[in-house]
Amino acid sequence: MFEKRRFRNFLIYVQDFIQDDPKTWKDFDPMSRNMQDLYDHFGLDKNTQDFVGHALALYRDDDYLVEPAVKTINRIKLYSDSLARYGKSPYLYPMYGLGELPQGFARLSAIYGGTYMLDKPIDEIVYDASGKVVGVRSGEEVAKCKQVYCDPTYVPDKVRIKGKVIRCICLLDHPIANTKDALSTQIIIPQKQVGRKSDIYVSLISSTHQVSAKGWFIGMVSTTVETDNPEAEIKPGLDLLGTIAQKFVCVSDYYEPTDDGLQSQVFISESYDATTHFETTCLDVLNIFKRGTGEDFDFSKIKQELGDEEQ
Numbered sequence: 001m002f003e004k005r006r007f008r009n010f011l012i013y014v015q016d017f018i019q020d021d022p023k024t025w026k027d028f029d030p031m032s033r034n035m036q037d038l039y040d041h042f043g044l045d046k047n048t049q050d051f052v053g054h055a056l057a058l059y060r061d062d063d064y065l066v067e068p069a070v071k072t073i074n075r076i077k078l079y080s081d082s083l084a085r086y087g088k089s090p091y092l093y094p095m096y097g098l099g100e101l102p103q104g105f106a107r108l109s110a111i112y113g114g115t116y117m118l119d120k121p122i123d124e125i126v127y128d129a130s131g132k133v134v135g136v137r138s139g140e141e142v143a144k145c146k147q148v149y150c151d152p153t154y155v156p157d158k159v160r161i162k163g164k165v166i167r168c169i170c171l172l173d174h175p176i177a178n179t180k181d182a183l184s185t186q187i188i189i190p191q192k193q194v195g196r197k198s199d200i201y202v203s204l205i206s207s208t209h210q211v212s213a214k215g216w217f218i219g220m221v222s223t224t225v226e227t228d229n230p231e232a233e234i235k236p237g238l239d240l241l242g243t244i245a246q247k248f249v250c251v252s253d254y255y256e257p258t259d260d261g262l263q264s265q266v267f268i269s270e271s272y273d274a275t276t277h278f279e280t281t282c283l284d285v286l287n288i289f290k291r292g293t294g295e296d297f298d299f300s301k302i303k304q305e306l307g308d309e310e311q
Contacts (some may be wrong), residue, residue: 003045003183010042010052014076029067038069050190052076054199058188058279060224061197091186091277096210122154125266133265147292148266152255155268159255164225166273168234169207170247176204183208183217186277187240194236202237203276212291218243222274225251260291267292 018024028041039049053059057075064072084091094100106116124137125148135144152159175181185201194200200223207214222238230251239242254271261267267288273280289297 006043007048010038010044010081013042014073015080017077019070019072019074020112028069030073033069035069035072035146036065038073039065046192049280050165050192054190055188058275058277060199060273060275060280061191073304085096089184089186090301093184093205093209125150125155127264130266146265149269149288149292150266151269152257152271155266156270158258158264158266160258161253162256162270163254164230164251165222165231165254165272166234166249166251167220168231168238168243168247168249168272169224170221170238171245172204172219172241172243173215173245174218174242175206175217176240178203188277196223196233200234200237201274201276202240203277204241218277222276224274262291 013026013028015064016024017030020288028038030038032091035053039052044052053062053064056079057064057072058079059072059075079090086092106114109116120138122136122138125133126135126137126142128134133145133148135142136148137143175183176185176187179185182204183206185202185204189200189202191197192200200221202221204217204219204220205211206217213216219241221234221241223234223237225233227233231249252271253275255270256270270284271281275281286297
């Protein structure tokens with residue numbers, strides 16, 4: 001009862017917070033004090049702290065606790081604003097699966113004069129004598145360019161292993177228990193709740209998203225590998241799914257670039273990590289954009305008509 005009241009007071013503070021208006025900071029300076037200080041200020045216990053940091057702010061570890069509180073406050077506000085805007089969930093998922101995202105990019109690229117070549121093998125990235133990229137070779141053909149944007153699989157000599165990820169894709173004929181029969185679900189199990197250094201991620205999608213037959217569900221459980229028995233590490237997530245009709249397990253390396261690409265003009269993304277909400281992927285895209293263009297991405301230039309609203 002008392003913890004709920006303290007948590008409510010914390011959420012009210014976050015909701016009322018305006019970064020450019022010090023009056024809304026009340027008696028706490030989030031610019032100079034860290035997030036652990038803010039938790040202590042409201043008397044939140046460790047379980048609530050785990051929930052806020054990992055399920056709302058979407059952090060993967062606890063390094064954020066010693067960073068200025070304003071960063072986490074803004075991440076929580078983003079979660080809250082997203083939830084208020086779209087109803088039951090702060091997350092969006094494309095109809096027909098994630099493959100629609102690159103398709104959308106291809107269409108937009110075509111509008112602006114871009115050329116898409118599907119199923120075209122890449123045999124070599126071509127550099128000049130100074131190590132700067134000048135083209136991409138496929139067979140006997142070379143497409144000339146000034147920059148290349150790619151994932152780690154195209155440039156194994158320019159990436160290093162950052163860790164391993166285990167993913168388990170599961171076929172179910174029922175929704176996850178205790179979710180009010182939700183047709184889509186996102187669950188984050190904070191690391192400390194299961195005695196780990198990394199969170200466990202559970203997601204569930206269904207025919208609502210046109211990715212499975214009616215009555216069937218696709219679940220995925222993933223985490224960063226910490227032991228020699230990766231499948232045992234995701235057991236808490238698998239247990240949440242209940243009876244599994246069939247599952248497919250994959251353990252893979254994930255990579256990060258060894259340099260920022262400014263000299264070679266080859267800009268490399270990181271591999272997908274264990275998260276199922278794609279927050280880290282979005283941040284990686286913004287990072288690549290800044291490296292490639294020299295400036296931050298300006299969201300104010302994006303306008304999308306949503307009914308009678310303009311966002």
